[in-house]
Amino acid sequence: MTVSGSWARAARGAMLLADDGELRPTIFAEMSALAARTGAINLGQGFPDEDGPSAVREAAKRAIDDGVNQYPPGRGIPELREAIAAHQRRFYGLSVDPDREVLVTAGATEAIAATMLALLDDGDEVVTFEPFYDSYAAMIALAGGVHVTVPLRAPDFRPDLDQLRDAVTDRTRIILINSPHNPTGTVLDREALELIVELAHQHDAIIVADEVYEHLTFGVPHIPVSMIPGARERTVTISSGGKTFSLTGWKIGWLSGPAELVDAIIAVKQFLTYVSGSPFQPAIALGLAMPDGYFTDAASTLAAKRDVLSAGLRGAGFEVSRPDGAYFVIADAAPLGFEDAVELCRRLPELAGVVGIPLAAFIRPERRAGYRSMVRFAFCKQTAVLERAAQNLAKLRG
């Protein structure tokens, strides 16, 4: 039987469809299976190995016991929408209307999916940085869009602003940015954000800002693009409780933006999941209202973990990036004599008892030159685990 349909567009977009029509498993699945099979420390997939705050988890249990188990309202429960609006005001001075400008989604993933499906017409261009989070390419392809990228190059993985200028044209419908950035940890500065807003105005594009790592920056501020003058009326901002509260499996995400954009996105979202996660919604509302100390501690704890893993990788002979945010460090294996990170990652459990993801997984095949020897390692793991990984990695030096 031939299975036709849009799956092939998604798979091709996500670089998972071979020329012979074979659907390949994602490298994430392959590496997680490898970690499970070998017992190696899994620094591949970016999920924390400790659960988030007990107060938030307790609130979800209470909600279940209190009968918060049926469909919530389509936009999300008012309490969570108000907490999201209060969060935007408290941290960034941004004012959003919880009734018309906020939408709760099944993780940031659904927010991205619904936004692309709602706002793209066939052939519309979407500009992202490259490497990019893998769902972008799949969703742009599913929505019939054309993916245009601006490379982020080692060693600092900052965008070249002239290349950004060249990439955005009148064909651009969406500039999709992600700061702090997965996989490189780049945090966009004001100059880059101002240019993005200027280009969006010049070419009448919408900005979609994936800010799921907004609270996880190390010594540099996270500036939501909506704070830049002129951005607010054309920006959809996406975030999620998964990263901020180390509760990635709850899949409570949200977006905020001008009411007419939110209405268009709801028109799609209602037929994807309609709603999700009712007992988790009040719990995340409670989390968003936690004192500042929670948010600053989460970032400083993670910064210390970054340093533990980075020191281990450096000691093993890798050239290591210095991410300003998010969960990941990029390590170049070329100084160790490994030019092909895919091959290295397949052998790393046996060589050093550790699993990483080749950076190529976040880059289209024709753009991989210059990145082939690089590996992404996640440092959102317990310090003792990272210390063990660092010791193991020392074996690479022989």
Ligand SMILES: Cc1ncc(COP(=O)(O)O)c(C=O)c1O
């Ligand atoms: C950049 C980025 N956006 C979105 C997501 C997905 O977030 P969620 O788990 O809330 O769907 C992730 C998760 O890894 C991510 O790294």
